[in-house]
Amino acid sequence: MPPDELTLQPIGFIRTEKKPLKFNARHQPDEHQAETNLLEMLPGDKYQKALKDLAGFDRIWLIWWFHRNKDWRPEVLPPRGPSKRRGVFATRSPHRPNPLGITPVQLIAVKKGHLVLGPCDLVDGTPVFDIKPYIPAYDAFPSAKAGWIAEVDAALAAPPAYTVAYAPQAAEHLNWLRDHWSIDFRDRLQELLARDPSPHRTRRIRSRRGELFDIGCGAWFAVFKVEGQAITVLHFKPAFPLKFLTDPSRPEIPDKNAQLAFRALWPKLLD
Numbered sequence: 219m220p221p222d223e224l225t226l227q228p229i230g231f232i233r234t235e236k237k238p239l240k241f242n243a244r245h246q247p248d249e250h251q252a253e254t255n256l257l258e259m260l261p262g263d264k265y266q267k268a269l270k271d272l273a274g275f276d277r278i279w280l281i282w283w284f285h286r287n288k289d290w291r292p293e294v295l296p297p298r299g300p301s302k303r304r305g306v307f308a309t310r311s312p313h314r315p316n317p318l319g320i321t322p323v324q325l326i327a328v329k330k331g332h333l334v335l336g337p338c339d340l341v342d343g344t345p346v347f348d349i350k351p352y353i354p355a356y357d358a359f360p361s362a363k364a365g366w367i368a369e370v371d372a373a374l375a376a377p378p379a380y381t382v383a384y385a386p387q388a389a390e391h392l393n394w395l396r397d398h399w400s401i402d403f404r405d406r407l408q409e410l411l412a413r414d415p416s417p418h419r420t421r422r423i424r425s426r427r428g429e430l431f432d433i434g435c436g437a438w439f440a441v442f443k444v445e446g447q448a449i450t451v452l453h454f455k456p457a458f459p460l461k462f463l464t465d466p467s468r469p470e471i472p473d474k475n476a477q478l479a480f481r482a483l484w485p486k487l488l489d
């Protein structure tokens with residue numbers, strides 16, 4: 219009888235600026251970022267020997283564990299495309315029965331005790347189980363069909379169906395966030411809303427009371443309305459309630475000081 223449980227041990231852990239907060243890891247690595255990350259190997263000569271001959275490969279596969287996931291779902295709502303559930307095995311969702319991730323990451327350098335890697339989609343502290351060389355002749359099949367993803371890509375290549383404009387108050391908030399806090403949501407809003415402003419859980423678009431909607435942007439919400447094909451963003455507001463922002467046991471809230479400053483400047487926009 220084959221065993222119904224297998225035991226795997228990590229060979230190392232990822233060290234990255236992407237802390238395990240909800241908003242700041244990419245869905246797939248952003249290859250345009252000049253970003254470096256480390257894979258810290260567990261100590262021991264054996265691992266060091268196992269890295270021999272790896273230098274010279276541009277990329278390696280990392281096989282890793284979505285260690286922050288607690289559950290899995292047979293059907294998931296992918297972040298891209300229409301609001302439609304897909305079988306988890308037809309997606310790259312983290313919510314899998316065995317939450318294994320794979321990433322073909324750039325290998326920048328092999329050092330003693332660690333690898334220097336390019337952009338990756340793993341959060342800090344993620345356990346890595348295995349490394350394999352990425353071999354284009356074996357691993358790349360550029361003309362292979364990509365099912366529903368190809369359909370979504372084709373739809374995304376079409377011109378956007380909606381226009382996105384900013385009411386004076388939203389423009390004031392955007393400028394304030396950019397000038398005082400170096401936070402800018404214009405690209406995200408254009409990319410997501412101009413395609414499809416309908417409610418979507420992973421795109422964080424919700425219907426609110428009346429004709430209004432909001433969309434989560436990092437630690438903020440943008441409130442908007444839709445008239446025909448015209449979207450108007452009315453204002454922004456902080457996503458975190460005051461009791462979280464002032465709770466010293468929650469130091470890791472993103473944009474905490476910016477959210478507090480916003481509350482002081484625009485106290486009427488918080489509900």
Ligand SMILES: C[S@@+](CC[C@H](N)C(=O)[O-])C[C@H]1O[C@@H](n2cnc3c(N)ncnc32)[C@H](O)[C@@H]1O
Nearest residue numbers: 243244245284285286310319320339340341344
């Ligand atoms: C969509 S998955 C794709 C993963 C991988 N490229 C794959 O195909 O298996 C990437 C997302 O997983 C999440 N993630 C990264 N490390 C994680 C971890 N250790 N535990 C849970 N979620 C993680 C991040 O939010 C990231 O945006």
